[in-house]
Amino acid sequence: MTSSTPSYKPKELFASTAPYYAAFRPRYAPEFYTLLADRFGLDGTQRVLDLGAGPGIIALELAPLVGEVVAVDPEKGMLEEGRRLAAERGITNITWREGDSITLPAMDIGPVLLTVMGAAYHWMDRDQVARDLDRIIEPGGAIVLASGGAPGDLEPAPWLQVVDEVRTRYLGPDRRAGSGTYTHPKERHQDVLARSPFSQVETARWDHTMTRTVDEVIGWVFSLSYSSPAQLGEKKDAFEQDLRKALLAFDPSGQFDEVIRTEAIIATRP
Secondary structure, eight states, X not given: OOSSOOSSOGGGTTTTTHHHHXXXXXXXXXXXXXXXXXXXXXOSOOEEEEETOTTTTTHHHHGGGSSEEEEEESOHHHHHHHHHHHHHHTOOOEEEEEOXXXXXXXXXXXXXXXXXXXSOGGGSOHHHHHHHHTTTEEEEEEEEEEXXXXXXXXXXXXXXXXXXHHHHHHHOSSOEETTEEOOOOSSOHHHHHHTSSOOEEEEEEEEEEEEEEHHHHHHHHHXXXXXXXXXXXXXXXXXXXXXXXXXHHHOTTOEEEEEEEEEEEEEEOO
């Protein structure tokens, strides 16, 4: 896949993952939100778009810093999970809307200071999305991408090979995406943005070590589009049993460490 239009339907990607995504995806470093608050003077009055918001992992953290977060996602289950989490926290300034990068131009989002995306930009027609966002991001605003960094940036934890082996046994070697397959774009986000209206690009990174239990590893695996409960279907229970057995054979302590990166790419107009 390049910056051309993806061949799969956005709402296919994370069907069935919402509760696992909300519970088991690593959160972004607190320093990420501090950087945005300082860099853009967030004082509780701004509007922000979270595009590809999922269950609100970013939106829920940004909400106390701004006036409104518009959280857009194609998957109804993700939006429902986000609403539930917001209600639990007493957060009332997130507007949850069904949509995606394709429907964005017709959604009448209105002006926003920032458009944030958490590990979602790679699913999109990146060049077109940047052009579309140029119409709604205010002067002095930015596109902000948060992710774990590009594939290969960090040495993978050894236990991830165990996960890959079990997944391949059940789902084959290709990374699935809805009813199709997925290949990560070769061109880095920074290079795509550098030719966009938001061509001033800066990158910040923070690393920390996360320790997961076996249950947490399995929950995280089910949060991934390419090993979701929907992808596994009736094989889900057998997959979980085999993965648990393989992980404990690899490390009987049941503790699995991984270096987790938060990478923030901030792109502004010249």
